Amino acid sequence: MPHVLDILEERGFIEAKTHGQELFDWLGAEGRTCYVGFDPTAASLHIGHLIPVMALAHMQRCGHRPIALVGGGTGLVGDPSGKTEMRQMLTPAAVRANADALKAQLARFIRFDEERALLLNNADWLVSLSYIDFLRDIGRHFSVNRMIKAESYRMRLDSDEGLSFIEFNYMLLQAYDFLELFRRCDCRLQMGGSDQWGNIVAGIDLVRKVCQEPAYGITFQLITTASGAKMGKTAAGAVWLDAERTPPYAYYQYWVNSADADVARFLALYTFLPMKEIREVAGLRDADLNLAKTVLAFETTQIVHGRQAAVEAMEAARCMFGARAVPVDLMPSSSIPRQGGTQGEEDAVPCTDLAVDAVAAGLPLFKLLQATGLSPSGGAARRLISQGGAYVNGQRVESPQQLVTMADFQNDGLLLRTGKKHFHRVRLKKVQPGEKED
């Protein structure tokens, strides 16, 4: 079996690690326990969380035992690391609800059956801590002189806003988590984003001081897109793993729209396809690269939303954009369907129902653009049309006054498009007499 550190290194995960050779040797044996913490600041993970999640999945595939630690306790405090502003404080009830939601999503990546991975919540040991005991047992091992020199606090200590005492304590709590997991599960490795370096090292030191045992840490690269933007940040907000927040189609589209320069890197980080095949992608040029983007989008969507949703998203995209089928010899390990697929599968495209009555008299198109959410306001829709950016059934709309009529509907359906890549279907809905339209 290949060594997990080699895999993570080769695929571009690792930014820094402690104890180079010693860590390598320790991971050389099977069944090592490692962990990553996820604070439940929202009811869903987003793309930014994917790197540590994938890393845990690689750990498991290499025969180790990952722990996903949901921060039900630390989430009540809020990590200031690398943050320019203080986090909004969440109510304990919200933190609990979020923690439950995260568990379900993590199970997409990691198998938790038969103790092959653990899902723990640090609220189980943090919430009941006694202040004085904690200060005496844990707090005495921390040097404030050292803490204020930590890079992760630098931004806040230098800022106008400052650092509140509750946030200053976060490092101790996370260090205590590591100690607790070491004691409970013999967990000796903590991983996290590059902003977690300070917190991880604090935990390593604490384990050594309290138990005189070695512990290790790995931090991951901060992944940005080729244009320098944070992963998963769009104008509409984060790209979520929750299908309610980001539908599979939109999730798929996010990945298809990756920049050329990112494709190979993202395939390595966000899929499990073999590196040998990914390296071949580097030889692709121009439009051929789009095929690799299709594989990337399909694979990542499949992991998060399942095969069915991934196929639907891909078919919808193929239908809308008319992309070529992925050839058999491109990344053969991918389970992406290679044939043209079924015709006209548009189900994944966002859709709005419209009552016949509303159309019968003629509905101004700009109203419809607004109603479907393609335009944020009527004015924006009018501007869009006059700039030539609106299309009905593939036909450019010429005038802002244009009406949508029954003639525009084929099989009770109509396809709106704005710009190059925003599609929305409209379905005619026959309202029975006496039936109320919402």
Place this chain on the structure above:
RNA sequence: GGUGGGGUUCCCGAGCGGUCAAAGGGAACAGACUGUAAAUCUGUCGGCAAUGCCUUCGGAGGUUCAAAUCCUCCCCCCACCA
């Protein structure tokens, strides 16, 4: 608690009585070029069935024909002092 400096449209940031829906930049959106890429150029970028009307410049009042701009009170942030 004292003194001083601030809170402007998605973000940064100008404006300091009419010419302000508010400069400039960024983000975003559309068009052209393309490959659902990048870069570039052009346009748009509070709302409204719209040559006009309405709502915005921390909040509430006030002065004025006219207020983001002046006055009063309040809230919040920052710096220095205690």
